Amino acid sequence: SQSTVRETAIPILVSRNPSLGGIDHHRHQQSRLTLKPGDFLILHTDGLDQSIDRPSLTTLLQNLFLQKNTPDSLSVQNEILAQIRAKQSDRPLPDDITLISLNITATTLYLASHSK
Numbered sequence: 333s334q335s336t337v338r339e340t341a342i343p344i345l346v347s348r349n350p351s352l353g354g355i356d357h358h359r360h361q362q363s364r365l366t367l368k369p370g371d372f373l374i375l376h377t378d379g380l381d382q383s384i385d386r387p388s389l390t391t392l393l394q395n396l397f398l399q400k401n402t403p404d405s406l407s408v409q410n411e412i413l414a415q416i417r418a419k420q421s422d423r424p425l426p427d428d429i430t431l432i433s434l435n436i437t438a439t440t441l442y443l444a445s446h447s448k
Contacts (some may be wrong), residue, residue, distance in 0.1 A: 370438040379429035405433040
């Protein structure tokens with residue numbers, strides 16, 4: 333059985349492409365990734381990169397997934413946005429942020445495979 337706190341680092345894969353919106357007219361490279369139940373996918377625009385640096389975001393996600401076995405999508409988004417608000421204090425965001433997080437379940441995979 334899995335404990336509620338994992339003792340190893342959670343692997344985080346980073347795209348080879350820049351964030352959406354970061355570079356005009358960029359031809360993004362395609363790649364495939366096989367997702368399994370329990371995997372978590374976060375898609376975001378360049379506004380997130382401008383608001384929190386990659387090491388801080390990676391550490392935040394590692395800690396969040398170590399604390400909770402499988403956090404829900406809303407919790408992940410709330411934690412990321414809370415971290416950004418804390419760093420920005422009263423300053424406006426440098427850019428807008430679009431943040432989509434998906435917790436992959438067997439139901440998600442079934443629906444995706446049958447929607448083609």
